[in-house]
Amino acid sequence: MLRDITIGQYYPTGSVIHKLDPRVKLAGTFLFIISIFTFKNYPGYIVSLIYLGMVIFISKVPLKHILKGIKPIIFLMVFTAVIHLFFTSGDDILFEFYAVKITYAGLKKAVFIIVRLLFLITGSAIMTYTTTPNQLTEGIEKAFGPLNKAHIPVHEFALMMSIALRFIPILMEEADKIIKAQSSRGADFEEGNIIKRISGIVSILIPLLVSAMERAKDLALAMDARCYHGGEGRTKMKPLRYTAKDYISYGIILVYMVTSVAAGRFI
Amino acid sequence: MAIVIKDLNYIYGAGTVFEKQGLKDINLTIEDGEFIGIIGRTGSGKSTLIQHLNGLNVPASGTILYNGEDIYKKGYSKKKLRSKVGLVFQYPEYQLFETTVLSDVRFGPKNIGMSAEEADRSAKEALSMVGIHEDMYNASPFELSGGEKRRAAIAGVLAMKPEVLVLDEPTAGLDPKGKNEILELIDKLHKNDGVTIVLVSHSMEDVAKYAERIAVINDGEIFACGTPREIFSRYKELEKIGLSAPQTVYLLNELKSIGYDVDTGIITPDEAVKEILMHTAQTAYTEGI
Ligand SMILES: Nc1ncnc2c1ncn2[C@@H]1O[C@H](COP(=O)(O)OP(=O)(O)O)[C@@H](O)[C@H]1O
Numbered sequence: 001m002l003r004d005i006t007i008g009q010y011y012p013t014g015s016v017i018h019k020l021d022p023r024v025k026l027a028g029t030f031l032f033i034i035s036i037f038t039f040k041n042y043p044g045y046i047v048s049l050i051y052l053g054m055v056i057f058i059s060k061v062p063l064k065h066i067l068k069g070i071k072p073i074i075f076l077m078v079f080t081a082v083i084h085l086f087f088t089s090g091d092d093i094l095f096e097f098y099a100v101k102i103t104y105a106g107l108k109k110a111v112f113i114i115v116r117l118l119f120l121i122t123g124s125a126i127m128t129y130t131t132t133p134n135q136l137t138e139g140i141e142k143a144f145g146p147l148n149k150a151h152i153p154v155h156e157f158a159l160m161m162s163i164a165l166r167f168i169p170i171l172m173e174e175a176d177k178i179i180k181a182q183s184s185r186g187a188d189f190e191e192g193n194i195i196k197r198i199s200g201i202v203s204i205l206i207p208l209l210v211s212a213m214e215r216a217k218d219l220a221l222a223m224d225a226r227c228y229h230g231g232e233g234r235t236k237m238k239p240l241r242y243t244a245k246d247y248i249s250y251g252i253i254l255v256y257m258v259t260s261v262a263a264g265r266f267i
Numbered sequence: 268m269a270i271v272i273k274d275l276n277y278i279y280g281a282g283t284v285f286e287k288q289g290l291k292d293i294n295l296t297i298e299d300g301e302f303i304g305i306i307g308r309t310g311s312g313k314s315t316l317i318q319h320l321n322g323l324n325v326p327a328s329g330t331i332l333y334n335g336e337d338i339y340k341k342g343y344s345k346k347k348l349r350s351k352v353g354l355v356f357q358y359p360e361y362q363l364f365e366t367t368v369l370s371d372v373r374f375g376p377k378n379i380g381m382s383a384e385e386a387d388r389s390a391k392e393a394l395s396m397v398g399i400h401e402d403m404y405n406a407s408p409f410e411l412s413g414g415e416k417r418r419a420a421i422a423g424v425l426a427m428k429p430e431v432l433v434l435d436e437p438t439a440g441l442d443p444k445g446k447n448e449i450l451e452l453i454d455k456l457h458k459n460d461g462v463t464i465v466l467v468s469h470s471m472e473d474v475a476k477y478a479e480r481i482a483v484i485n486d487g488e489i490f491a492c493g494t495p496r497e498i499f500s501r502y503k504e505l506e507k508i509g510l511s512a513p514q515t516v517y518l519l520n521e522l523k524s525i526g527y528d529v530d531t532g533i534i535t536p537d538e539a540v541k542e543i544l545m546h547t548a549q550t551a552y553t554e555g556i
């Protein structure tokens with residue numbers, strides 16, 4: 001059921017990529033996504049594919065697992081591609097049947113869209129597969145730390161994010177349990193008429209909402225009881241520090257940016 | 268022959284790094300009208316097992332027959348199964364959602380196709396059975412006390428009039444009074460209405476008192492199955508897998524070890540008292556005191 005949505009869930013393998021500083025992975029993912037949008041032609045994607053393949057290989061996350069994670073979004077990708085395929089105008093017509101016209105430009109665009117979305121999703125998924133939500137927020141907090149000077153509450157935002165991320169699996173588990181409990185009472189989510197289906201969904205949402213509120217209240221109390229007072233003057237037990245492998249990775253990212261953008265724009 | 272569990276295997280997170288064998292080669296038959304207790308330490312797989320009984324979990328291999336029919340067969344109506352095999356989850360109070368207690372209890376009966384009046388009647392019957400007073404029918408379920416919520420949630424399953432009632436630790440977290448009330452209710456359903464009961468519990472005293480048969484689960488496997496007497500006579504083995512026997516078993520064994528010839532197979536306090544009194548009386552008689 002809900003547990004089958006594996007995209008974005010940490011997948012521990014203990015690889016080098018898992019051990020990298022989260023800031024490196026954030027920067028890498030960010031730059032990777034930007035690079036994809038600069039390409040005008042195929043060679044750029046080929047360079048991207050090679051790098052992506054290498055990262056996946058080094059991360060030791062099985063390809064099967066990654067593909068399974070992509071499955072739920074295939075529909076979205078195909079849908080977007082089809083729209084581009086049929087509604088792109090151009091002179092180079094490949095196929096025409098009454099009002100349906102497929103142009104070379106449309107085909108190219110459709111393929112690009114699929115590849116782009118695929119790379120985008122896989123690229124960011126690799127980051128979440130190899131970085132725990134806590135590391136991720138720590139990385140973000142540190143990377144955006146300088147904004148504190150501009151009176152932007154970076155710590156609070158990071159905390160909010162880490163709490164939200166922490167709650168996702170808890171709520172999924174809870175939802176799973178509630179779905180099962182209501183199914184035992186004959187609740188309908190797939191079959192039956194619309195009214196029954198809606199009442200089935202309500203029977204899940206309300207208990208879920210109630211329990212989320214309860215948890216939030218408990219958490220707030222627990223934080224208060226331990227005198228939490230925000231980020232000011234707070235120190236870390238294990239502050240983030242770059243090591244050699246992080247600098248090497250930055251180097252690789254730089255090389256990737258130069259080669260891929262050059263290949264994508266100028267070949 | 269109500270429920271036959273055959274070579275059941277269940278795997279959590281199949282095909283991922285989180286893969287974990289939840290159940291291993293489970294074979295168990297739950298007879299019509301019996302009261303079976305399922306015990307095992309936390310994480311042994313009790314909940315996982317009973318969530319198969321109404322088809323919520325789908326096994327990796329093996330199957331379950333309900334009245335001779337394979338419940339995982341294509342076309343077998345899960346909905347009908349769920350109206351026959353009622354499952355009360357652990358902490359069922361978290362499933363309450365309606366605006367009033369009565370309408371929440373009516374949810375199940377209505378889902379399985381009872382008419383409005385029928386559902387109403389059934390819901391009221393169930394509520395009175397669990398001891399929720401009419402005054403509370405129109406209260407919000409969220410206003411009830413913890414124990415009342417629990418009972419309302421149990422009523423939500425009872426109102427579906429199941430033939431088999433499966434309860435996952437229904438007394439967890441209740442005070443002794445609330446606990447006894449629920450156990451007595453379950454016992455009454457079994458004795459008066461002939462409902463088959465599957466009670467998951469980690470209170471040895473409770474299963475000893477009510478169950479006719481006990482299945483012990485350890486690490487996803489059936490460790491032992493038999494009458495309470497048989498099971499608790501193996502209390503040394505139970506201790507090894509994180510369980511124990513009722514206090515009476517320890518008491519009688521202790522008495523035996525210091526030379527009193529008492530029946531160590533006795534498991535309930537009432538019987539133990541009788542046995543000890545009788546033994547004292549006998550001793551007094553033979554020794555002429
Ligand atoms: N959704 C799940 N995903 C993975 N493992 C689970 C899940 N639910 C339970 N488990 C594991 O399966 C084992 C049995 O759990 P459960 O049936 O809930 O035990 P019990 O009810 O006997 O306490 C436990 O080790 C638990 O950690």
Ligand SMILES: [Mg+2]
Pocket residue numbers: 313314315357435
């Ligand atoms: Mg359990």
